[in-house]
Amino acid sequence: MSLPLTLALRNLLHDRLRFIATLVGIVFSVVLVLIQMGLFLGFGHMVTTMIDHASADLWVVPKGAKCFEDPSMLDIKLRDRIAASNGVAAVIPLVIGFSDWRLESGEMTPVFIVGADLHDGGLQPWNVIEGNAQALAEGGTVAVDRSYFERLGVTGMGSTAEIRGRRVKVSAITDGIRSFTTTPYVFVDLKNARTYTGTPADRASNLLLRLTTGADREQVLKTVRAQAGDNAEVLTADEFRSRSRSFWLFGTGAGAALFAGALLGVIVGTVIVAQTLYSSTKDHLTEFATLRAMGSAHRYIYNVIIYQALLNALIGFSIASAIGAIVVEMTAKSALPIVITPWLIAGLCALTVVMCVASAIGAIFRVVRIDPATVFMR
Amino acid sequence: MKDSVLEAKAVKKNLGSGAGEVQALRGVDLSLRPGELTLLMGPSGSGKTTLLLILGCMLAPSSGEVTVCGSSTGNADKEELAKIRRDHIGFVFQSYHLFPTLTAAQNVQLALDIRGERGPDAMEKSCEALKMVGLDQKTSALPLELSGGEQQRVAIARAIVANPSAILADEPTAALDGSNGHTIMSILASIAHERDSAVLVVTHDPRVLPFADRIVQIEDGRLIDERSGGPKHLRKPRSAAFGG
Numbered sequence: 096m097s098l099p100l101t102l103a104l105r106n107l108l109h110d111r112l113r114f115i116a117t118l119v120g121i122v123f124s125v126v127l128v129l130i131q132m133g134l135f136l137g138f139g140h141m142v143t144t145m146i147d148h149a150s151a152d153l154w155v156v157p158k159g160a161k162c163f164e165d166p167s168m169l170d171i172k173l174r175d176r177i178a179a180s181n182g183v184a185a186v187i188p189l190v191i192g193f194s195d196w197r198l199e200s201g202e203m204t205p206v207f208i209v210g211a212d213l214h215d216g217g218l219q220p221w222n223v224i225e226g227n228a229q230a231l232a233e234g235g236t237v238a239v240d241r242s243y244f245e246r247l248g249v250t251g252m253g254s255t256a257e258i259r260g261r262r263v264k265v266s267a268i269t270d271g272i273r274s275f276t277t278t279p280y281v282f283v284d285l286k287n288a289r290t291y292t293g294t295p296a297d298r299a300s301n302l303l304l305r306l307t308t309g310a311d312r313e314q315v316l317k318t319v320r321a322q323a324g325d326n327a328e329v330l331t332a333d334e335f336r337s338r339s340r341s342f343w344l345f346g347t348g349a350g351a352a353l354f355a356g357a358l359l360g361v362i363v364g365t366v367i368v369a370q371t372l373y374s375s376t377k378d379h380l381t382e383f384a385t386l387r388a389m390g391s392a393h394r395y396i397y398n399v400i401i402y403q404a405l406l407n408a409l410i411g412f413s414i415a416s417a418i419g420a421i422v423v424e425m426t427a428k429s430a431l432p433i434v435i436t437p438w439l440i441a442g443l444c445a446l447t448v449v450m451c452v453a454s455a456i457g458a459i460f461r462v463v464r465i466d467p468a469t470v471f472m473r
Numbered sequence: 474m475k476d477s478v479l480e481a482k483a484v485k486k487n488l489g490s491g492a493g494e495v496q497a498l499r500g501v502d503l504s505l506r507p508g509e510l511t512l513l514m515g516p517s518g519s520g521k522t523t524l525l526l527i528l529g530c531m532l533a534p535s536s537g538e539v540t541v542c543g544s545s546t547g548n549a550d551k552e553e554l555a556k557i558r559r560d561h562i563g564f565v566f567q568s569y570h571l572f573p574t575l576t577a578a579q580n581v582q583l584a585l586d587i588r589g590e591r592g593p594d595a596m597e598k599s600c601e602a603l604k605m606v607g608l609d610q611k612t613s614a615l616p617l618e619l620s621g622g623e624q625q626r627v628a629i630a631r632a633i634v635a636n637p638s639a640i641l642a643d644e645p646t647a648a649l650d651g652s653n654g655h656t657i658m659s660i661l662a663s664i665a666h667e668r669d670s671a672v673l674v675v676t677h678d679p680r681v682l683p684f685a686d687r688i689v690q691i692e693d694g695r696l697i698d699e700r701s702g703g704p705k706h707l708r709k710p711r712s713a714a715f716g717g
Binding site for chain 1: 532564582584588
């Protein structure tokens, strides 16, 4: 280990209380940023979960639809026009919307109905742990997620309730299909979805398009866009995902709030590290002045301070990452899980290093002003 | 006569400003030659430390010239002055100024490290320097585990490890008892004579007189007396110094 690094490490360990205070500051800051950004990613993932699990190459959505949950409707006649286009293998109507679920006890709770034609398989429940999705073809059957059992008054397969006054029976149970709006998703057959949401037979929420094998996607997109008319838009899945995320994360201000929280974490961390590093440097001024008197270049002394900052960053980030991993584990089954990706970890690591090194600037400015002659006065 | 390692020519230094301005040095000429231990003596406020700082390239004179190994330091900026110190001068401080978190060997090694000398060679040189001051058994000790005399010896090892042309020592025995003071002065004298270094010891401790090759008296910012040291001028032999 180089001497400046050794000196930096021992200086840190020598001032244990200050070192702990610094680490607490860094850990607090990094965990806060990690949670905020993890929530941001988790939220971004949650708002597109239906789009992610739909079996569609292209989406036809009502003009100006901001997200999957948009209540606007399409004219179903569009389906036939588009189905006749070259390269289109299937056009699957999807009906979604809010409805009321009446528990056996008589209580009411809102639910979000998702209905697609089961034969076409455009958007079916996934992660089915009991029963099967095809059972939804039978009239009056639904699939619900087990995380909403209590909310829906469901105890398992065969439990019954009412949607819009019609009796329904649970015939499939899923795991992990959580809604970020906290309103439970209820999967049903297309026909039942119309009934439960009050959607007329000549309307659909979206049309899911599947292309034929080998079709030129760009060409089909161009053709279908031309046929869609003024009341509909044709989007790729990526475009629809991006639009949904933009709406929920930035249109609602949720994303800005999360970013503001993350920024706060960075500011708090930087201030704490800068303060403790500055005070540590001040305590070691005689040592730095001695180095200067011995003829050390300023750069050598900066290295010691930067190493201290980097060690703070490394140790603080490691602890914060461990805490982050526990938080991720704890929220994995919640309505809004925190998602940590390798990129987020890499970014946070870089941010921690930048934060700590930037914090060293104050200390470096102090060292620049050191007068080596002071060692002869002490 | 050998060429001077450090030389001050007509050096004046004013400290403070306005009504509080003080003339700390009033035209000092002093040269330090290799192989010679020079004592700079004088009462408090006489200008000893100011002259040491100017010779050590830490303070610029108000007028006059300082040369280090023949080169004038007049136009050097702070980094260049640091390089001159790094390349030519070793310092011994009254308060040792060792790094408390580093071992004795690491403290010595630091003087090489700032010069870019690293690795096993640097470690070996550090151990040799510690051996020269009689601390080869304490290379791994932290400063707090050493006595005052031992700490000062580590500081001397640090000052000499890079083989500088000049050693400037500021009151090196002030904080030490007689026995340790004697040891420190013996080491500094042997550095001057055996390593052919120019050693300047600033002191007001008369016990160090037996070790001097030359004694310079300073008072009110002027050198008022300069005489040779050495056995023929001594009242007591070195062995009797520090009450030995």
